[in-house]
Amino acid sequence: MHFESLLTPSVLFFALGMFAQLIRSDLKLPPDLIKSMTVYLLLGIGIHGGAELAHASMLEAVPALLAAFGFGLLIPLLAYWIIHHLGKLDRLNAVAIASHYGSVSAGTFLTAIAFLEAMAVPYEKYPVVMLAVMESPAILVGLLLANWVRRQDNPPEQEANQHLPVILKESFTNGSIILLAGGLLIGDMVPDNNLQAILPFFNQMFMGILCVFLLAMGMEAGKKLNDFKKAGAFLVSFGVLMPVLLGGLGVLVAHSLLGFSAGGATLVAVLVASASYIAVPPAMRIAIPEANPSLYLTLSLGVTFPFNVLLGIPLYYQMAQLLTKG
Amino acid sequence: MHFESLLTPSVLFFALGMFAQLIRSDLKLPPDLIKSMTVYLLLGIGIHGGAELAHASMLEAVPALLAAFGFGLLIPLLAYWIIHHLGKLDRLNAVAIASHYGSVSAGTFLTAIAFLEAMAVPYEKYPVVMLAVMESPAILVGLLLANWVRRQDNPPEQEANQHLPVILKESFTNGSIILLAGGLLIGDMVPDNNLQAILPFFNQMFMGILCVFLLAMGMEAGKKLNDFKKAGAFLVSFGVLMPVLLGGLGVLVAHSLLGFSAGGATLVAVLVASASYIAVPPAMRIAIPEANPSLYLTLSLGVTFPFNVLLGIPLYYQMAQLLTKG
Amino acid sequence: MHFESLLTPSVLFFALGMFAQLIRSDLKLPPDLIKSMTVYLLLGIGIHGGAELAHASMLEAVPALLAAFGFGLLIPLLAYWIIHHLGKLDRLNAVAIASHYGSVSAGTFLTAIAFLEAMAVPYEKYPVVMLAVMESPAILVGLLLANWVRRQDNPPEQEANQHLPVILKESFTNGSIILLAGGLLIGDMVPDNNLQAILPFFNQMFMGILCVFLLAMGMEAGKKLNDFKKAGAFLVSFGVLMPVLLGGLGVLVAHSLLGFSAGGATLVAVLVASASYIAVPPAMRIAIPEANPSLYLTLSLGVTFPFNVLLGIPLYYQMAQLLTKG
Amino acid sequence: MIGVKRIELVVEAIEKQEVISRLESINIRSFTLYQHVGGYGERGIPDAGAFGEKFENVTFVIACSENHLQTVIEALRPILKRYGGMCLVSDAKWILH
Amino acid sequence: MIGVKRIELVVEAIEKQEVISRLESINIRSFTLYQHVGGYGERGIPDAGAFGEKFENVTFVIACSENHLQTVIEALRPILKRYGGMCLVSDAKWILH
Amino acid sequence: MIGVKRIELVVEAIEKQEVISRLESINIRSFTLYQHVGGYGERGIPDAGAFGEKFENVTFVIACSENHLQTVIEALRPILKRYGGMCLVSDAKWILH
Numbered sequence A, B, C: 001m002h003f004e005s006l007l008t009p010s011v012l013f014f015a016l017g018m019f020a021q022l023i024r025s026d027l028k029l030p031p032d033l034i035k036s037m038t039v040y041l042l043l044g045i046g047i048h049g050g051a052e053l054a055h056a057s058m059l060e061a062v063p064a065l066l067a068a069f070g071f072g073l074l075i076p077l078l079a080y081w082i083i084h085h086l087g088k089l090d091r092l093n094a095v096a097i098a099s100h101y102g103s104v105s106a107g108t109f110l111t112a113i114a115f116l117e118a119m120a121v122p123y124e125k126y127p128v129v130m131l132a133v134m135e136s137p138a139i140l141v142g143l144l145l146a147n148w149v150r151r152q153d154n155p156p157e158q159e160a161n162q163h164l165p166v167i168l169k170e171s172f173t174n175g176s177i178i179l180l181a182g183g184l185l186i187g188d189m190v191p192d193n194n195l196q197a198i199l200p201f202f203n204q205m206f207m208g209i210l211c212v213f214l215l216a217m218g219m220e221a222g223k224k225l226n227d228f229k230k231a232g233a234f235l236v237s238f239g240v241l242m243p244v245l246l247g248g249l250g251v252l253v254a255h256s257l258l259g260f261s262a263g264g265a266t267l268v269a270v271l272v273a274s275a276s277y278i279a280v281p282p283a284m285r286i287a288i289p290e291a292n293p294s295l296y297l298t299l300s301l302g303v304t305f306p307f308n309v310l311l312g313i314p315l316y317y318q319m320a321q322l323l324t325k326g
Numbered sequence D, E, F: 001m002i003g004v005k006r007i008e009l010v011v012e013a014i015e016k017q018e019v020i021s022r023l024e025s026i027n028i029r030s031f032t033l034y035q036h037v038g039g040y041g042e043r044g045i046p047d048a049g050a051f052g053e054k055f056e057n058v059t060f061v062i063a064c065s066e067n068h069l070q071t072v073i074e075a076l077r078p079i080l081k082r083y084g085g086m087c088l089v090s091d092a093k094w095i096l097h
């Protein structure tokens, strides 16, 4: 598996995008194309998952949902502790970064799906629901942590809280969740024969569009790579080692608590190990204006994202195989 | 049929879009994506219709075309009379609104196609041609009405007419007509085997892309819903009752004069009952700057459009069935 | 073949676009849609070509590559001589125009592919690689020519050279090359069964998306048609006769030196005869600010491009057939 | 550096072509144009949504000499009268090339 | 032509809604809005890439009378304090319709 | 409120990077940038269509102190010389945070 696994089109397109950026090609994909592909992919993965779940019992999903929620709440705390106490980064920047790791990267998740499909590895469908569930709780934790930090530092300040309800509401109704959850519901509710007419678009095109999306994401990651130095050695290592730690944790929980196969465990690992670069950055920008956006954007988009796409996914799959076979 | 008919993906996507807007999600579809989908859908419906018409005699289309033209000329007069005389709205606003109802909404028409396809109801192809024909005449009537109103109110003014030829020319060469008529012609002219290469794109993707389009249109309609109050009780009822009246008229004409089946009559009803929100608003903005755009946009996009998509289409189909069976 | 060949959807869509522009319809395709389609088409043609070449020996490609390189270097010199010495145009404008003809138009190339596919004519795959190779050398020649002209006219000027390395680097790493070469590599490297998942998107949609692209390009060409008069009789004739001359040359070389079939020779002719309107214009704008952009844009986009699409391609194919049969 | 007048005209997008024609008619052929401009004014034109680009504003910035100013304003005034909009004039220095 | 103050406010896009609310709260309902504005300032917010539209700037141009100026500035200052940005005020003449 | 100079520079998009480099070379790191700016000038660069974004204009707005003005202008002048464009300077007040 080792080397050929890198020869899936999706990974190659990602690499092509990074390469184009590194040689400073003038290649540009229209930002609206990237957003459109995101809409398509979230809807597609939702509909596909929903259609599969229609045949399953909703009860079976409960443990997966609880696990997702738990991850969303605990990862930020763990990450905060590591960044602030081990890394000696100031508290508000630590909170902002930590919050990103508690949420998820749909791009990484989709790459993992492409990886499993290319290797013909079967996987459970619940991780798609976990993807939707894990989007927001980490933002909530980030807000509470930031408030707690501020209260420790200063006398209680009124302005700080003022944005809280708005941000919270926004994070639980953000576009990605609507698309994913909407897709899941529609895939679940619509009778199979009514769904047929839309599957050529949402299923057959999926892998091709995912490739173009990953080309774009490779370019985005490549742009951020240049900011490496600003982040410093500790944070860059954090961006690589933290996903490995979290990925291992994910595999463990997926295998032992949820009873998932190697494929499903790989997907859970990717959810746990990936960091958000769509929903969390703007939320943190409003909630913690004191924090430096280039730190959290560089880490999530420039370090952890490419690490996961290029190395993390096969690694988590190896871990999952070891455990499920062992 | 009653409830399941709402379980077509297209209607659910529309509802998802309205829902996202109502809970004020930050979900946004790039405007250029929406325009691109419009281009695709108009071309696709044109090519499809043209290919079907290639097997038919052009003569058979004449009555349908005449009916379309007649509707375009008469509906604005009827609507003007109702709005101004029953609703007591001032004359220029009444003209502007009336003009919208004489034209058509391609989005509603496509939803009706999806509805019929999902229920496996056959339908005539002429309504596609009627869709192209009905786009503009109502704008012409609107311009003439506005001039007549102005002449009654004031001494003849020169400036008022100055824009007339420009607006007319624009309304008869507008983008939607080019795409629809162009698609019809190409579908008609190109030999079947040359057409094969492009059908995977224009046919198989159609329903999927229509769903994403309706998601977007649901959001657009949802945005306008908030302006309900500004429109007032009379206009809102007009926006719901007028389509029912017009839909009934459409079914009647399609059945008795054109001899259409229940499917075809439903499509005609939708043409008659729907109001334009693409071509007519900018034409009225130039022709009648005194009129208030939020009135006509709210009515056509915020009231009549969602009414037709969610309730009108199944209703017209019921009417058509009654009549064709009776 | 004569007339029916014009009845391929791609040519009709191009004509529809020109027609919409000539009657000044307000039809607009979002620029980001056009750029997105370009990305798709370049990737698609690359992947397709790469997958085919995977079965061929790389050695066989060498003569084709050398020919492409040679064309890129020699055409600008020939074109410069004709424009400056026969047409009496000033030297810097002559250089700028000449450079466009040495490079290629991917849009024309794709139309030729559609033409051959519609007529079921087989063709070699090497021209796709030639397409990638011919993008840049003409820019290099243009820069050197411009410098030589400037040195003849003035005492050596420092500023003139300052941009040279930047422009060169940009022209050899420009987006089109990355997409084409990247697609070729991925198509070549990825094992066939891994490629299956992305082919529905990159292959089946190809002809349909090409049609929408040509609709857009017809509009772009139509816009430039109005500038005809500014270009003058000599340049307009040049824009029509030069491609015929170059197309003949291309057919000759492809047949006698490369041993290509009629299909492959047609494609080579199109590469030689077409003029760039994406990569070269901005390069010339920076390199030769003294030259008038409306001259080279009108010629390449408004004259040569539509000539090739509507008449050139069937003509080159006729030439190729004569030669290969003779 | 020479003193010029900086005219900043915000009008609805549908009038773009008419502004350009009116400027040409008084021989003004240099201007800078911003498209997709949002805004809210007296008549509160709503955001017309995805198909609303014809309801957006455009901004023209025109630098002209003091003694041309009056001509330009008179050329533009009918548009402001008919469809509203904003036109600001301020002083600026033009940096010679 | 009457003299007005031209306020040019550049802030991050995420604050767009708050600026509008604050303007409404002091009864300013007319403004011109430029979106997708780039920029670089003290805090050097990076280009956040394809998903970064919430990190872009927006520019508000507000023409108001001299005696409203202070109210507008006081309404906007808290935003500038919290998230930075630029606010320039200059003199202009408003062309009456 | 302190007095500043407002520089408004309109140049072709292909020169964006060079303007930024030149500003950095004189330690100006704050500016506001408008992209996709249209315009028509002496040399009448045509609208280059769908692939013409490199032929569009960009606008830089730079607020700087009066005594920096000359340095900035001298840094920008070579660009104006070579490729044309417009550079306006006006007076403004900067609202302190």
Ligand SMILES: Nc1ncnc2c1ncn2[C@@H]1O[C@H](COP(=O)(O)O)[C@@H](O)[C@H]1O
Pocket (backbone or CB within 6 Å): D010, D011, D038, D039, D040, D041, D042, D043, D044, D045, D057, D083, D084, D085, D086, E030, E031, E032, E033, E061, E062, E063, E064
């Ligand atoms: N006081 C103002 N300040 C800034 N922009 C304005 C002002 N008044 C009007 N505008 C602009 O002019 C457009 C038309 O205004 P109106 O004609 O008042 O509806 C608005 O959409 C704004 O972009």
Ligand SMILES: Nc1ncnc2c1ncn2[C@@H]1O[C@H](COP(=O)(O)O)[C@@H](O)[C@H]1O
Pocket (backbone or CB within 6 Å): E010, E011, E038, E039, E040, E041, E042, E043, E044, E045, E057, E083, E084, E085, E086, F030, F031, F032, F033, F061, F062, F063, F064
């Ligand atoms: N001196 C300046 N000139 C022009 N624009 C500025 C200036 N300073 C700040 N800005 C704008 O204000 C935004 C926020 O600046 P800051 O709060 O300093 O990070 C920047 O992105 C620029 O668009």
Ligand SMILES: Nc1ncnc2c1ncn2[C@@H]1O[C@H](COP(=O)(O)O)[C@@H](O)[C@H]1O
Pocket (backbone or CB within 6 Å): D030, D031, D032, D033, D061, D062, D063, D064, F010, F011, F038, F039, F040, F041, F042, F043, F044, F045, F057, F083, F084, F085, F086
């Ligand atoms: N008088 C003017 N007023 C406003 N903008 C101008 C003026 N002259 C030039 N420009 C802008 O500068 C760009 C380049 O002008 P030019 O170098 O004269 O071709 C034009 O595309 C306009 O955007």
Ligand code: NA
Pocket (backbone or CB within 6 Å): A075, A100, A101, A102, A103, A104, A105, A271, A272, A273, A274, A275, A276
């Ligand atoms: Na995570």
Ligand code: NA
Pocket (backbone or CB within 6 Å): B075, B100, B101, B102, B103, B104, B105, B271, B272, B273, B274, B275, B276
């Ligand atoms: Na109607």
Ligand code: NA
Pocket (backbone or CB within 6 Å): C075, C100, C101, C102, C103, C104, C105, C271, C272, C273, C274, C275, C276
């Ligand atoms: Na060529």
